[in-house]
Amino acid sequence: MAVDYGPLQGLIGTFSGDKGTDIAPDPDGTEENPYYETIVFSGAGDVTNAEEQTLAVVHYVLHVNRKTDNAAIHHQTGYWLWDKVKDEVVHSIAIPRAVCVLATGSATVSSGIVVLNVSTDESGVVQTNFMHKKAKTTSFKMEMKIEGDTLHYAETTMVDIYGKNFEHTDTNTLSRV
Numbered sequence: 001m002a003v004d005y006g007p008l009q010g011l012i013g014t015f016s017g018d019k020g021t022d023i024a025p026d027p028d029g030t031e032e033n034p035y036y037e038t039i040v041f042s043g044a045g046d047v048t049n050a051e052e053q054t055l056a057v058v059h060y061v062l063h064v065n066r067k068t069d070n071a072a073i074h075h076q077t078g079y080w081l082w083d084k085v086k087d088e089v090v091h092s093i094a095i096p097r098a099v100c101v102l103a104t105g106s107a108t109v110s111s112g113i114v115v116l117n118v119s120t121d122e123s124g125v126v127q128t129n130f131m132h133k134k135a136k137t138t139s140f141k142m143e144m145k146i147e148g149d150t151l152h153y154a155e156t157t158m159v160d161i162y163g164k165n166f167e168h169t170d171t172n173t174l175s176r177v
């Protein structure tokens, strides 16, 4: 039987966009990086946990480059998961700073527009001792909107760094390729 990806169905495909804005921590305060990005989402079937929970699985990988010098400033992979019975959405994130995040939430679908909202506090973050001590992620929240061939997201990662809890934000609008 075909997998029911529910609210994740519209993600499957490749999106790119160059309207990204990153606000990142800097020893002197704040660094702002306009960026372009490509995200590839692939349907990966479904899984059954403990013979009772079924999750639809969408895997993604994304690349972010700074507009001013084309430097690769962010790479990320993970899964969007959907539990049809609980109508719960889970977003897992792995970034190559030795930090992983598991954020949970829900989807709303209205007039064909899908909005995914996920968040976690520090309990959903796994990070190395170094990052815990020097650049600790303390929470993460994200809203992603899929409207046909347009994908928009806004996310906030709170990072305890350089003596303060910094609001590291990223937002972009992408189009299906």
Ligand code: HEM
Binding pocket: 022, 024, 025, 026, 031, 033, 035, 064, 073, 074, 093, 095, 097, 099, 100, 101, 135, 136, 137, 140, 157, 159, 161, 168, 170
């Ligand atoms: C489009 C998304 C993102 C972009 C473009 C981005 C970009 C950046 C940049 C440019 C820095 C500053 C690096 C430096 O000069 O030291 C940074 C720092 C950091 N980011 Fe992100 N980031 C993104 C998402 C995330 C996410 C989702 C997380 C956590 C799950 C995260 C965690 C961190 C941490 C912990 C730091 C502090 C490391 C440091 O500055 O020394 N970022 N990010």
